[in-house]
Amino acid sequence: DTGVSQNPRHKITKRGQNVTFRCDPISEHNRLYWYRQTLGQGPEFLTYFQNEAQLEKSRLLSDRFSAERPKGSFSTLEIQRTEQGDSAMYLCASSLMVDVYGYTFGSGTRLTVV
């Protein structure tokens, strides 16, 4: 069990560019979640998947954000036409039996939009 892996760890991009982040969950976990965390705040829910199905999407998630989880394994989060307000830490988590194991978080991808 290697935990939840997120790549890249850091990303600096120019405003208007597209970026894509990857999350590899714990292999047997069927649910995968994306959160966004800005400085001094708690994580905010963005979206989550059960296997390959996207079950819930936050209203915070604008049309510029899209997430996929093909084949129910890894997931990608894409932000199109980045804005400075998108600068944040993007956290991924996965779960199987939350009442036993809780949610396991990755170390996050820090995005800086300049």
Next chain:
Amino acid sequence: AQSVTQPDIHITVSEGASLELRCNYSYGATPYLFWYVQSPGQGLQLLLKYFSGDTLVQGIKGFEAEFKRSQSSFNLRKPSVHWSDAAEYFCAVGANQGGKLIFGQGTELSVKP
């Protein structure tokens, strides 16, 4: 709508002193409650969780939390704080098993030698 309030943004305690971090939640039914800890630039580590049963929950690193339905609270406690406990602590509530979590704003803990 669910919400979580952590009234204390920053707390400083002396090493060896006891600690209590407050968490209040708003949710109509029985919530699923969590405490996570985050070190700078890192992800979140689960300290403990409450789903049902005994309202006093034991976690890792010597932490415990008590669910009090009448007060809508889930406060985190530790009898003796170590310098390595300095970090950001987040309380979170879930509406159903496996669904999204709603986090509080966090409490930053500093430990004085």
